[in-house]
Amino acid sequence: MLDFAIFAVTFVIILVGAVIYxxxxxxxxxxxxxxxxxxxxxxNLQDLIDKGSLHEFLVGLHDQFGPxxxxxxxxxxxxxxxxxxHLKQHINPNRTTDSFETMLKSLLGYQAGSGxxxxxxxxxxxxxxxxxxxTLQNNFPLLMKLADELxxxxxxxxxxxxxxxxxxxxxxxxxxxxxxxxGSRFSDDAESLxxxxxxxxxxxxxxxxMEKSSNRKGRYESAxxxxxxxxxxxxxxxxxxxxxxxxxxxxxxxANLTERQVMEDAMVFILAGCAITANLCIWAVHFLSTAKExxxxxxxxxxxxxxxEPVTLDKIPQLKYCQQVLNETVRTAKLTPVAARLxxxxxxxxxHVIPKETLVIYALGVALQNADTWxxxxxxxxxxxxxxxxxxxxxxxxxxxxxxxxxxxxxxTVATVLLSTLVRKxxxxxxxxxxxxxxxxxxxxxxxxxxxRVSRRS
Numbered sequence: 500m501l502d503f504a505i506f507a508v509t510f511v512i513i514l515v516g517a518v519i520y521x522x523x524x525x526x527x528x529x530x531x532x533x534x535x536x537x538x539x540x541x542x543n544l545q546d547l548i549d550k551g552s553l554h555e556f557l558v559g560l561h562d563q564f565g566p567x568x569x570x571x572x573x574x575x576x577x578x579x580x581x582x583x584x585h586l587k588q589h590i591n592p593n594r595t596t597d598s599f600e601t602m603l604k605s606l607l608g609y610q611a612g613s614g615x616x617x618x619x620x621x622x623x624x625x626x627x628x629x630x631x632x633x634t635l636q637n638n639f640p641l642l643m644k645l646a647d648e649l650x651x652x653x654x655x656x657x658x659x660x661x662x663x664x665x666x667x668x669x670x671x672x673x674x675x676x677x678x679x680x681x682g683s684r685f686s687d688d689a690e691s692l693x694x695x696x697x698x699x700x701x702x703x704x705x706x707x708x709m710e711k712s713s714n715r716k717g718r719y720e721s722a723x724x725x726x727x728x729x730x731x732x733x734x735x736x737x738x739x740x741x742x743x744x745x746x747x748x749x750x751x752x753x754a755n756l757t758e759r760q761v762m763e764d765a766m767v768f769i770l771a772g773c774a775i776t777a778n779l780c781i782w783a784v785h786f787l788s789t790a791k792e793x794x795x796x797x798x799x800x801x802x803x804x805x806x807x808e809p810v811t812l813d814k815i816p817q818l819k820y821c822q823q824v825l826n827e828t829v830r831t832a833k834l835t836p837v838a839a840r841l842x843x844x845x846x847x848x849x850x851h852v853i854p855k856e857t858l859v860i861y862a863l864g865v866a867l868q869n870a871d872t873w874x875x876x877x878x879x880x881x882x883x884x885x886x887x888x889x890x891x892x893x894x895x896x897x898x899x900x901x902x903x904x905x906x907x908x909x910x911x912t913v914a915t916v917l918l919s920t921l922v923r924k925x926x927x928x929x930x931x932x933x934x935x936x937x938x939x940x941x942x943x944x945x946x947x948x949x950x951x952r953v954s955r956r957s
Contacts, residue, residue: 531578531851533569534560542571554836554939557581557862567851577858580848581865583872583892588848589840589859590895599838599904603771603941607723609763623756627764630750631905635912637745638679639812642913645675646920653925653953661930663948664781668917672777675913680747680769681733730762768906774942775834776910781949782832783825783914785935786879788927788951793881796820798922810919812912821918822899823881825911826890829867829898831879835907836864836939838897863896864939928952 536542543556547570550556557579560568566582580586604610635642649671653662730748737748747768751761787794800820801810810818828834838861846853853859868876872892873883883889894900898907921927930950938946 531567531569532564533579534564534571536571536574540573542573542575544572546570552939553860554833554862554864554943557837557860557865561862561865567848572858575858577860578842578853579860579862581862582869583866583896585848586861586863586866587895589846589853590861590897599771599835599906599941600767601839603767604763607763607766609767622754623760623764626751626754626756627768628905630747630754630764631768631909633750634679634747635909636812639916641678642675642916643809643920645671646917649917650920650924653921654955656953658952658954661950661952663950664784665777665945665948668780668784669773669777671917672773672780672913676769676772676776676909680765680772681730682737682746682748726766727762730765731758734758734761734765771904771906772909775906776913778832778942778944779825779828779834779907779910779914780917781945782834782943783828783918784921784927784951785945785949786828786831787824787918787922788929790879791926793824793879794922794927797824797918801919801923805919810916815912815915818915818919820881821915822911823884824918825914826884826893826899827879827881829907830873830893831877832937833864833867833939833943835941836867836943837861837941838863864943866896924956925953926956928954 534543534546537546538544547553547556550559556570560570560579561581566580566585568579568581570577570579580589649667653667656662734748734752737746738752748761748765751764756764787797797820800818804817805811805814815821840859840861842853842855842857842859845855867873870876873889884893890899894903897903928951930952933950935949936946937943
């Protein structure tokens with residue numbers, strides 16, 4: 500299970516390299532302030548490695564050069580945008596693909612789509628989003644069941660018990676995503692855990708040296724082929740069952756997609772859905788364990804909206820404060836700290852011209868800690884989202900509203916079910932003396948497991 504976490508969040512240098520590899524290079528000078536290459540062949544690659552992650556490298560880059568800065572990957576210039584205002588100037592709300600999907604598909608070797616609004620791209624995007632929505636509607640009772648099982652397990656522990664959030668909530672996410680994506684074939688824990696073939700994919704990317712190691716490359720290609728084989732088998736099984744739209748793959752099969760497209764979209768949903776859902780839940784529960792007053796406000800809202808009844812899918816939009824808690828979790832944890840786009844036509848940000856075919860990095864983790872937009876940015880404070888300008892900035896960055904990626908919307912639903920079940924039955928307590936450090940990759944996760952204690956509500 501922890502191997503899967505490694506895969507989901509440790510793309511390291513390959514994150515930039517895979518995107519650059521897929522597109523022709525450009526040597527046109529941008530004139531944008533930034534680092535000179537420290538090595539002719541590798542550019543600033545060693546600087547990035549020394550910082551430990553792309554996000555931490557970008558924090559230092561923007562501290563030194565401001566919200567619009569450049570660096571070099573190999574012989575190619577890369578532009579990074581690190582403030583909400585500058586990201587607003589570049590983000591196109593009419594694109595048919597989101598940047599998270601673009602990066603993940605590039606790493607998997609799938610065609611990410613041009614995002615140019617073609618009829619086929621729009622159709623595929625709509626089919627994907629409809630599949631996520633339909634799957635949640637048809638399987639909401641299953642999410643409630645999984646949350647009840649986990650909370651029931653936690654209720655059985657003594658108050659002194661330290662509980663590992665990563666282990667438990669990765670398990671919850673894996674069960675939820677695999678069962679909703681593929682059906683009852685993955686209902687048993689053993690079958691669900693078999694999806695940990697992804698761990699071999701993760702090992703191939705751990706230090707960015709896969710291309711230099713035939714053994715690593717072989718393991719990666721073998722694991723990817725095995726996972727694709729599993730999905731193709733499930734696809735055939737679901738097709739033969741003619742089971743309507745019970746699962747994510749069923750819904751895709753009802754759309755006008757090829758079997759290859761169904762397999763690729765299922766792969767993206769399972770990988771991204773599990774990584775984002777698990778880490779959103781982990782960070783939300785961690786932050787709640789440090790904020791008793793937030794737990795009580797969530798409980799008060801839950802009682803006002805649902806009474807003594809469990810939360811339902813149609814009631815979730817009414818849980819405004821819970822939404823604020825999840826928004827603040829995403830912001831404080833910097834849940835997806837980096838995204839990327841290829842500049843398809845020459846563009847401009849402020850006075851800076853962006854040449855065609857420039858790789859543009861969205862330093863979302865930097866932007867989410869911008870003190871001008873988020874006062875006291877390192878403090879966990881869900882009340883900041885009462886303010887309309889704050890909500891608009893968050894939405895424009897793609898974390899809420901119409902631009903949110905389907906996997907994050909799915910994760911919000913799972914997290915709402917979990918948190919509403921938790922705060923109704925338990926109080927969450929932090930473990931004294933614990934220091935939680937983040938590992939920043941494609942999705943931000945704790946470096947080590949995070950622990951909490953719980954006590955029953957009277």
